Amino acid sequence: MSAADRDRRNDRAVTLGFVAVGVIAAAAAAAVPANRSVLIALAGTAWLGALLTRLVVRTPGHPALVAESVHAAHASTIDRLAMELDLAGPAVYVPTGTDVRLYVARTDGPLPDDVSDALVTDAGARGLSVAPVGAALLARLDDPRSAESTDERIRRLTEAIVDRFELAGGIDVDRDGECVTVTVTDASIEDLGRRDHPIGSVLAVGLAEHLDRPVRVRVEGDRVICSWDRPVDSNTDSS
Incomplete structure (x- = not known):
């Protein structure tokens, strides 16, 4: 096929x-x-x-x-x-x-x-x-549970948002531990704060699948912020 x-x-x-x-x-x-x-x-x-x-x-x-x-x-x-x-x-x-x-x-x-x-x-x-x-959108991408780091997963998700789905003109990423902030430019669907906006949804779903942990989303202007809890096993690598 x-x-x-x-x-x-x-x-x-x-x-x-x-x-x-x-x-x-x-x-x-x-x-x-x-x-x-x-x-x-x-x-x-x-x-x-x-x-x-x-x-x-x-x-x-x-x-x-x-x-x-x-x-x-x-x-x-x-x-x-x-x-x-x-x-x-x-x-x-x-x-x-x-x-x-x-x-x-x-x-x-x-x-x-x-x-x-x-x-x-x-x-x-x-x-x-x-x-x-x-x-639904991520069903078209490769297995989200593949052996890759969280940073690599974030990179692939943001590339898909910009290049595959054309949901934004550009995205800047800033990760701090169990929190990642993406600053969006030229979003094709406005009002990032609306519930289940495709940009935040793709990022959060992809991270939840990869980390196997709940991901919370909040929006501040042109920034989408995803956060998750630290693993119970502090030795678990989520980088």
Whole structure:
């Protein structure tokens, strides 16, 4: 199988995954009236994620206005869900062993043991877990768990953001231990602070996969800041 054929196959699988989640959420909305508004919004989030992924991946030099409009709708849907569920915690990208989920909690506290379900309730904790756009985009890259340093992983992720997906004109990287700050110039999709912005999403998902640890994201102007906890084993090398 050629690389192009493999890419097309991955694209179809990722898009169908988003669509399937949307269909399941829509069906659940019909069956569970009490959570209908939340489940309908979840279905919309999945379908918008599928559309945004197709726009960014399949259209070189994708029309910025179209991609930005789709992302705005995607982010607004997540915002609506967070508001309905009274969730004010930061964006955390959590590896589950099989994929990475974007998790938004009520507060910034300990993470639940399982974030695989869309609506998370764990020992009194409440949160929202959705498939991030970054996971779909990174499905086209090589195995993120390959034996490379964290610095090398960051370099490859930022190169993909600029050269592969054309999401930015340039990126400057500054790493300090368990925190990396990227300064973005000429972002093709504006408002880096919107939830699950493709640039922050790609970086956070790629790091969460590589480190096998949750990655928190915050944005300050043109800077996207990703941080993660130091390994429990202090001798573990995360450089």
